[in-house]
Amino acid sequence: MSKINTTPPLVNLNTTNSIQEVEIRLHEPLILKSCSRKKRIGIQILNALSRLEVLLTKEESIASSDHGVQNLTQQQYNVAEIDAAITVLESSFLQFEEDGILKKDIQTHLKDLELTSLFPKSTKRLTVKDIPSGQIDALAHFREMNVHNQLVSISLQIQQDLQLTDHKYMAHQIALLYRCLIEAGEQFIKYKSRVELHFDAIKALTSSSEEPRLTSEQKQWLSQLTADIVTETLFSGRPVTVMSQPLAAYLNRIGDTTSKDK
The missing domain is CATH 1.10.287 (Helix Hairpins)
Structure with missing residues (x-):
């Protein structure tokens, strides 16, 4: 037999069966953004x-x-x-x-x-x-943001619950939404009248049986109402409210960068 076949290798590769731990980077951005x-x-x-x-x-x-x-x-x-x-x-x-x-x-x-x-x-x-x-403090801003978050959360929950076969608690959810609209300020006043127009009928229907179900017209109206509220809250592009102006001014101030700030 040839010496080449019988001579031991100079280096043994993969001598162990251990697998190196894989680093998890799920929560890291793909592209790191520079910040001043x-x-x-x-x-x-x-x-x-x-x-x-x-x-x-x-x-x-x-x-x-x-x-x-x-x-x-x-x-x-x-x-x-x-x-x-x-x-x-x-x-x-x-x-x-x-x-x-x-x-x-x-x-x-x-x-x-x-x-x-x-x-x-x-x-x-x-x-x-x-x-x-x-003057308005930071807590006023956070309170306002909390109300806006509730508006979006309740609206999305209502949209999801409209797909159910039982709408027993729908009147209660609409009442919660109405209260948030009152707390949310002047830009949401226009939605109050839309709720008031249909609330009594929905309340009467949901109290009429053990497993009430909204009519197709009521479902369509409520779906459109909640979609409009979510759009108004998140995507309206309205000016910064009085509650958020001091905080927004500070963020703009520290965001003004020059080359020496990098």
């Missing part, structure tokens, strides 16, 4: 202030509770979280300076970025003087 340093740190500041505002609201709630002594552990934990949020905030403002040297204190930064009215509790804790009063 100014915008990245600006969002970081916004996140820290939002967290601090919630923690300070929680602190007030614990302090006013009848079980303040029993909540001592929770109170201590909340204080530690507040201190951590302030530390992150201080670090973020330090990064906000181009050379990493803090030329302004946090109070001045908050005023210059017009964040004092958006986060009144955080501003007060950070001892900012002359806090603007009577």
